[in-house]
Amino acid sequence: MILRIEAGPQPHRLDPMGRKAFSTVAAELPGHIDDIRVVRVYTVSEDLPGEILTVWANSALSDPIMDQVSVNGHLPTDADWIVEVDFKPGVTDNEGRTARESLGLLMGDRPVPAVYSGLQYRIFGHLERNQVHRIAEDFFANTLIQRIRIASRTEFQGGQMLRANPPVVRLSHEPRVRTVSLEGDDAVLEQLSRQNVWALSASEMKVVRAWFERPEVLESRRQAGLDTALTDVEMECIAQSWSEHCKHKIFSANIDYTENGKTEHIPGLYKSCIQSTTRTIRERDGENDRCLSVFVDNAGVVRFDEKHGLVFKVETHNSPSALDPYGGALTGIVGVNRDPFGTGMGAELLFNTDVFCLADPRREEPPPTGLLHPMRILEGVRTGVEHGGNQSGIPTVNGSVVFDDRYIGKPLVYCGTGGMLPLEINGRPGYKKYVNSGDLVVMVGGRIGMDGIHGATFSSVELSEESPSSAVQIGDPITQKRMFDFLLKARDADLYSGLTDNGAGGLSSSVGEMATFSGGADIDLALAPLKYPGLDPWEILVSESQERMTVAVPPEKLDAFMALSRLMNVESRVLGTFTDTGTFTVRHREKVVALLDLEFLHNGLPRMELSATWTPPTPVEPDLGAAPALQDSLLRMLSRLNIASKEYWVRQYDHEVKGRTVIKPLCGVKGQGPSDASVMRPFFESMRGIVISHGLQPRYSDIDAGAMAAASVDEAVRNAVAAGGDPDTFSALDNFCWPDPIAPAPDHERKLAALVRANRMLAETCLIYNLPLISGKDSMKNDARVGNRWISVPPTLLVSLVGIVPDVRRAVTMDFKRAGHLVYALGTTRRELGGSEYLAELGQSSTQVPVVHAQDNIRLYRALFSAIQGGLVASCHDLSDGGLGVSLAECAMAGGLGCSVNLALVPVDTPDLRDDELMYSESAGRFVVGVAPDHAAAFEKLLHGLPAARIGEVTSPAVLEIRASRGQTVSWNVRDCFTAWHAPLAFHQGKE
Amino acid sequence: MNLRALVLCGNGTNCEVETAHAVRTAGADEVKILSVWELLAGHDTIDAYNFLCLPGGFLDGDHLGSARAGAFRFAHGKPDAGRDPIRVQLDRFLDAGGVIIGICNGFQLLVKLGLLPSRTWEPRVTLTHNLNGRFEDRWVTLIADPESPCVFTSGLQTLELPIRHGEGRLVATNDALLKTILKDHLAPLKYVDPATGLPTEVYPLNPNGSPGGIAALCDPTGRIFGLMPHPEAFSHYTNHPRWTREFLDGAPENQEGTGILLFRNAVDWLRRNHG
Known part of the structure; x- marks a missing residue:
């Protein structure tokens, strides 16, 4: 018999989770709903x-x-409607897993039945069934991964919901x-690829076909x-290894690039712009090279001090977040945790970062078919990162949210994690792996299910209504x-010789990549622990x-490794050698089911040949x-979404667990x-610190993606300098999120040209700032494809940065400190309103996008760093979105x-700048x-000889006063500024 | 005496390192971080120590409610053969005069085990969802009850600490118990409005809506102490959110954060009372 248990607050107790659900729904449907209460439901597959x-x-x-608790009966209610939500079969149910584990403590040696969790929303209010259904789909459940049952009061009291049908996975075959068979012409091959979500082109499949026709391969x-x-098995493994997601085909492609009628050949953007930039800087730095491990492992490693390396990686999890914002973002953050953890011999994690690019959450019209409403995405990704970061005990210390309506097609969810790695572990460099032939292939952690099948290949195609839920x-x-x-x-006890994470591509990717260290691998899939048969x-x-x-475990250490695994309640299983x-x-029950040449698997993919054409925009004034x-x-500027306070987000992330955050995201x-x-x-034990910052300016891509890239680098550097970082110690990560630059995507040659320009300006700017790129994605x-229409994100480059603060006690925050302090403007303001928040507010456009004068800037940054080191700076704030006007207001409000x-x-x-240009130009530096x-x-x-001027002073009445041209003085009460700035994104912040 | 502190971790705790640092800074002679799995396997016992720290985190993800599954494991987890259950070890530890601090999730654990507001092993209060239903990270001002028997807060007046929780609102079985807690000074720290110096129930000064501003509990011996704020997260003056404002002219002479005082009080008490 199936057991069904309901648990929820006693009638006289407050129910904050019910109130939270109520206020979210009531904000959308005022007047219809009086209250909501929430009850937790547990279903057990057998009687106890x-x-x-x-x-x-x-x-x-x-x-x-x-x-109060009820077994096999309802907790009484006179709610008008009852909505019950639980997971579809096979979807990860963390609450159910914990409930089952608790039950296991009581079961002794007896088998522990399966436990499933669900939530019951009891709605009080006058609603029609279809309205309830809409509420359930819009607020309580994601039907891609969850099931909904609805009952009226009469149906509920009649026991309709007691007929439980637990979400058991039944795979009978x-x-x-x-x-x-790879026979057939291009059309047949492409059809085959689409059907199976392989994301391979016909020409790539023909390369596979030709390989498997070779006599030595056949033999x-x-x-x-x-x-x-x-x-x-072989085809799926190849498709995964050759996916855009894993192989970065576009960044490796040969590109014929045309600009101003001149065509040149680019032998791969990754090689010519990213790798070469870092190599040049490393050579230039010589003995002072800060890079320890770049481009070869799951994350980049740079030197922190004599004993430690700093590991940093940023990933995106866009496609899954578009389908299931909560699960997508949660998996994004806990997934990127495994990258630094799986670097070298394994790093201890220190901090998380998160950047979201989203559409306006206040959108009134419904989203295009197949896409979720931006508010839904916003709350989902926010909660996902909250749960992932907070429950892992890793502080979320840096991030931002950028709004642009084109992100309705695909939200961008960037998640980053940094960690610390001892330079020496058990007598060997800790930032390397040592996988040897004969080491055992051991899979550690969770079990394998249907979830996430085709994640790597799926993220390599555009979203459509048929996107697979798995x-x-x-x-x-x-x-x-x-x-x-x-x-x-296990690391500190020297029980393994290397490890890597199972992320995109699963075992295929992790074992396939680790195998390159030893020169091969032989595993039996039947040995892998499964969630269900x-x-x-x-x-x-x-x-x-x-x-x-x-994990690669030497055979002589296996017993100790497995014993520790059992002690720590973690499942580990040997899969092969x-x-x-x-x-x-690859075997299944000993029989070989895949035999793949490693060289072919990793290097057999032919380079793509692409072409790109750049046409500069026609100048617009x-x-x-x-x-x-x-x-x-x-x-008005302070109320703009890209400028408004993000405190609502930041507060819900733990940004100081570990007790080591010196400058927090809020100050x-x-x-x-x-x-x-x-x-x-x-x-x-040490006062040595790290600074963590980022920059991104996707709006500038509408004018020139090259300017966008340079501005993003400059913003990241500028932010880090403002807090007290040493500009000669910085290292950066590049994360490109682009609209599809390959046919048949519309306008693909221009999109690819934008990628070329962005890469070139990234390289040029980094070379001047002496800023190595240590990892990227x-x-x-x-x-998104909605019918025949493509909704494409603006070309977006996130530059994430880490650097050294020699003594954290010299770090600086952006808030004005004391009345009477002098206010200086540093850096040159230019007529650069192109892509600015100001023009967006006015509904105007201009092609005068900010140009980064990197040579000038770096001199200023070094001088400012000296001043901060000398204890001369009381507050320092960078100028970005909204320029000087917004920055001054922020310093005053803070x-x-x-x-x-x-x-x-x-x-x-130039002396003829207008007041609004002075106030809102977004010039860099x-x-x-x-x-x-x-x-x-x-x-x-x-600062002598540099663009710096005393422009006024800090005052004690909280009034922002600006002397403009023609003797005009404008002033604002700082409290009014705060209200305008704080209100737009402070959701559900009613009286508590 | 040899003052031995045990920081119990594992299965979702995440503040063990900074908690160990805090109790070490406060003067413990020996500090060990031990996983609950190692404890159940009998690698060590609680009663071999005299200062027990239950650090913050998310035991079992707080999936069934904060620290609920964790408390259930403490109560029903089967130790390896020949070892005493955790409850027996804890009783022996307390009977020998040990002190316990439970921070955030550790406080939730103490309450759900029935160790606060007194050692009944039967829960009589709980810590549940904040009134606004949200997890928040913010600094709060606390006032100490000078008449509390709590050994951790003696001599303290007001202090600022960060809270980082979604379930910090105290709910008692009945109002009589709540009154007794206040009357017997078993709520050694309360959220306070810095402007008035009075305990508050107003958000965000009181981040969770706890009645009477209760932020912490102790038992009548004063040796079992649980609090929602994180004293271990204020071990250095640079942890404070306004340190760049308040120490504009350079580092203070004593760079230690105020959070350490709670730990030092208990260390000093142990030394005085266990010679």
């Missing part, structure tokens, strides 16, 4: 002995003070291996007992935390079920009118100021003070700095 059931239900599933397959036709996974931070706790002990071998190989690492045969051999409406403009007198960067002190299919400044004193390159009068002389001396 009475005594065990009582203990479990009363003290594990419910809180004896708060809750025997696992089998099919062969794949070795015959010896292994394989048919001449390749197996589905491409979505839900992360489980606690299972991963247990695994990390275990592996760090019935998976075909190819599914086991490419499944992206989460929380798994692949690393070899030096040059092949990746904005029509700004005669005199700017300054008084009116500032509050100032009331902790509401937006910090430019975060500073952490990784070791309690690209996501090239950020489009400090609870005012300021009085004269625009005429701002350093400019600029700061607002507060300096105590005592330090003014020393500060000015350090």
Whole structure:
């Protein structure tokens, strides 16, 4: 018999989770709903002995003070409608897993039945059934991964919902291996690729076909007992390894690039722009090379101090987040955790970062078919990162949210993780792996299910209504935390020789890549622990079920490794052996089901040949009118989504767990100021710190993606300098998210040209800033296809940065500190309103996009760093979205003070700038700095000869006063500024 | 005496390193971080120590409610053969005069085990969802009850600490118990409005809506102490959110954060009372 248990707050207790659901729904449907209460539902696949059931239900599933419990009957209610939501079969159910584990403590040696969790929403209000259905789909459930049941009061009281149907996975078929025929013309091959979500082109499939027709290949397959036709296991493994997601085909492609009628050949953007930039800088740095491991491992590693390396990686999880924002973002953050953890011998994780690019959440019309409403995406990804980061105990220290309506096609969800790696572990460099032939292939952590099958190949195609739900996974931070706790002990006890994560492509990717260290691998998929029986071998190989690492364990250490694994309650299973045969051999119940030459698998993919053409935009001048409406403009600017306070997000992320965050994302007198960067002190014994920042300016791509890239680099550097980072110690990561630049995508040659320009300007700017790129990733299919229409994201480059703060006690925040401090403007303001928030607010456009004067900027940055090191700087804030006007307002709001400044004193390159240009131009390389009068002389001396000017002072009445041209003075109460700035994105912040 | 501190971790705790640092800074002679799995396997016992720290985190993801599955494991987890159950070890530890601090998730664990507001092993209060239903990270001001028997807060007046939780609202079985807690000074720290110096129930000064501003509990011996704020997260003055404002002219002479005081009070108490 199936058991069904309901637990929820006693009638006289408050129900905050019910209230939260209520306020979310009521905001959308005012007047229809009076209240919502939430009840938790647990379904057990078998009956339990009475005594065990009582203990479990009363003290594990419910809180004896708060809750009431009912077994196989409803907790009474007179709600008008009842909505019950649970997971579809096979979807990760963390709550159910924990409930089952608790039950296991009572079961002794008896088998523990399956437990499934669900939530019941009891709605009070006058609604029609179809309205309830809409509420359920819009607010409570994602029907891609969850099931909904709805009952009216009468139906509910009649017991309709008691007929539980637990979401058991039933895969009745025997696992089998099919062969794949690659016969036929291009159209047939392309059709085959689409059907199977291989994401390969016809020409790529013909390369596979030709390989498998080679006599020596046929002979070795015959010896292994394989048919001449390749197996589905082989084809899936190749498709995964050759996917855009894993192979970065576009970044490796040969490109014929045309600009100004001149065509040149580019032998791969990755090689010629990214790799070569870092190589040049490393050579230039010589003995002072900060890079330890770049481009060869899951994350980049740079030197932190004599004993530690700093590891950093940023990933995107866009496609899954578009389908299931919560699960997609949660998996994004816990997934990127495994990259630094799986680098070298394994790093201890120190911080997370997150950047979201989203459409306007206040959108009134429904989203295009197949896409989710931006508000839904926003809340989903926010909660996903909250749960993933907070439950893993890793502080989220840096991030931002960028709004543009084109992100409705695909939201961009960037998740980053940094960590610390001892330079020496057990007598060897900790940032390398040492996989030897003969080491055992051990899979550690979670089990394998259908979840996440085809994630790697699916993210390599555009979204459509047919996008497969199995491409979505839900992360489980606690299972991963247990695994990390275990592996760090195993690392320090010298029990393994290398590890890597199971992310995109699953075992196929992790074992396939680790095999390149030893020269081969031989695994048996039948040995892999499964969530449920019935998976075909190819599914086991490419499944992206989460929380798994692949570890190479020397045979003599296996017993100790497995004993520690058991002690720490982590599942580990030997799947095979690393070899030096040059092949990746995959078996199922000992029979060979795939025999792949490693060289072919990793290097057999022919380079794509692409062409790109750049046409500069026709110059456009904005029509700004005669005199700017300054008084009116500032509050409007502060209310713009890209400028408005993001405190609502930041507060819900733990940004100081580990106790090492020195500059938090929020600063100032009331902790509401937006910090430019975060500073952490990784070791309690030392004052040496790291600064973490980022930059992205996707709006500039509409004019020139090259300017966008340079501005993104500059913003990241500027932010880090503002907080006290040493500009000669920085390292950066590049994460490109692009609209599809390949045919048949519309306008693909221009999109590819944008990619070329972005890469070139990235390289050029990094070379001047001496900023090595230590790791990166690209996501090239950020489009949605709605009918015949493509919705494509603007070309977006995120530059994430880490650097050194020699002594964290010298770090600086952006809030004005004291009345009487002098206010300086640093950097040159130019007529550069192109792509600005100001023109967007006015509905105007201009092609005068900010140009980064990197040579000038780096001199200023070094001087500013010296001033900060000398303790001369009281506050420092960079100028970005909204320029000087917004920056001054932010310094004043954060400090609870005012300021009085004269625009005429701002350093400019041309004297005829208008007031609104001075206020809102987004020229790069600029700061607002507060300096105590005592330090003014020393500060000015350090900045001598650089664009820096004293423009006013900090004042004690909280009033922002600007002297503009023609003797005009404009002023704002800082409290009004705060209201305009804080309200737009402070959701559900009603009276608590 | 040899002052031995045990920081119990594993299965979702995540503040063990900074908690160990705090108790070490406060003067413990020996600090060990031990996984609950190692404890159940009998690698060590709680009663071999005299200072037990239950650090913050998300035991079992807080999936069934904060620290609920964790408390269930403490109560029903079977130790390896020949070892005493955790409850027996804890009783022996407390009977020998040990002190316990439970921070955030550790406080939730103490409450759900029935160790606060007194050692009944039967839960009488709980910590549940904040009134706004949200997890938040923010700094709060706390006032210490000078008449509390709590050994951790003696001599303290007001202090600022960060809270980082979604379930910090205290709910008692009944109002009488709540009154007793306040009357017997078993709520040693309360959220306070810095402007008035009075305990508050107003958000965000009181981040969760806890009645009477209760942020912490102790038992009548004062040796079992649980609090929602994180004292281990204020071990250095640079942890404070306004340090760049308040120490504009350079680092203070004493760079230690105020959070350490709670740990030092307990260390000093142990030394005084266990010679």
